Each structure stands twice: as C-alpha cells, then as structure tokens.
Amino acid sequence: MNCREFTEFLHEYLLGNLPAGERAEFEKHLAECPWCVTYLDSYRKTIQLEQAAFAAPEDAPPPGDAPEELVQAIIRARARAS
Numbered sequence: 001m002n003c004r005e006f007t008e009f010l011h012e013y014l015l016g017n018l019p020a021g022e023r024a025e026f027e028k029h030l031a032e033c034p035w036c037v038t039y040l041d042s043y044r045k046t047i048q049l050e051q052a053a054f055a056a057p058e059d060a061p062p063p064g065d066a067p068e069e070l071v072q073a074i075i076r077a078r079a080r081a082s
C-alpha cells in the first residue's frame with residue numbers, strides 16, 4: 001500500500017468497514033510511514049469536530065487544538081481524492 005491508497009482507505013478504516021486483509025495492509029503502512037500517522041491523526045480530529053458540530057450545533061465547544069485552516073485543508077484534500 002502506498003500513501004495514496006492509504007488516504008483512500010482511511011475513511012472506511014475509521015468507520016470500521018475495512019475487511020481484515022485490507023486493514024492489515026493499512027496498519028502495515030501506518031507502522032512504516034510517519035506522514036500517514038500524522039494524516040490519520042488530523043483526519044480523525046476533523047471527524048470528531050464534524051460529529052461535535054452535528055451533535056450540538058447551538059452550543060458546541062470551541063474546536064480545541066485543530067486550527068480552522070487545517071480542517072479546511074483536509075476537507076479540500078478529501079474533496080480532491082473522491
């Protein structure tokens with residue numbers, strides 16, 4: 001698996017939808033690629049922010065330590081990937 005494939009599998013992985021064989025490949029790449037570890041971490045934070053925003057639109061807490069620029073960059077990257 002390369003970094004591009006990794007980003008394609010990322011969403012399914014976080015949803016727990018990845019079949020065992022692909023999840024093993026995914027985690028193998030994660031073990032050897034610091035860039036993708038960082039990417040996964042940022043992506044996961046973005047998902048949490050989105051969920052928090054949907055769960056409590058009126059009085060959501062401030063978005064913590066993920067800067068808005070980063071969130072926007074990830075959303076743009078994801079739009080390009082799809």
Ligand SMILES: [Zn+2]
Pocket residue numbers: 002003006029033035036
């Ligand atoms: Zn990678």
